[in-house]
Amino acid sequence: MSADLSTDRLRALLAKPQGHKYDHGHVLVLTGGMGRTGAARLAARAALRIGAGLVTLGAPGGAMLECAAQITALMLRRVEGAEDLAALLEDRRINALCLGPGMGVERAAALIAVVGDGGVKPHPRVVVDADGLTALGPVGAPLPPGWVLTPHGGEFARLFPDLAARETGPGWSKVDQARAAAARAGCVVLLKGPDTVIAAPDGRAAVHAATGARAVPWLATAGAGDVLAGLIAGLLARRLAPLEAACAATWLHVEAARAFGPGLIAEDLPEALPGVLRALG
Known part of the structure; x- marks a missing residue:
């Protein structure tokens, strides 16, 4: 992955010391509407x-029953629109936000404005994915500090059309693309793929190659990217730096898939994590 994310460093980052639940952060994950x-x-x-x-789902009223029927350890709050989100973020214990998975573009646009130029301070760390x-x-x-963008190739082309349009080769690689994007966005950019590149605005970058012995073709399944976004948000809530959170989450995502093996569906990934963490020591 990267010279500064050794097994020892990863073990130290993921160690969870004694403390109250709020010592380990509170993530808010925004949902889409009913059926999404x-x-x-x-x-x-x-x-x-x-x-x-702690992790809270912020759902519109029409989706509250659907969420309540599916969750136990997660918390649930009604977030209908921008006013509800701004009011919820007055609780400064919420220190990480996952915004995008299944939300629908219109809802995502309305809510992203609250944490973009909407004046919420201090800015929660935000993972922006999907919609x-x-x-x-x-x-x-x-963008505001502490954000992590997680595009695949098509999404990257919509976010950074000029960078994506340049033909990659010896003078312009995927690493160069991600670095340039991170510098422009002022935040970490995680450009997904079998050769995932994670870049910070200061030029630091890491490559995670899920190829060869680490190939996990069964990760190409609906919802796998949503799990990755949640891993990053959880690590941001635990106060890992954005680049470290993105790098560690990418490694864990692949390790969980490798541990489960063929036949994997997205729901299996979080359940495989305890075994991966135990093996890490």
């Missing part, structure tokens, strides 16, 4: 499994 809450529930389950002290990335549109100016 599954992606957010996957992300929320992953955030809880990776050690966030949240589409709602952002082309990125032309730095």
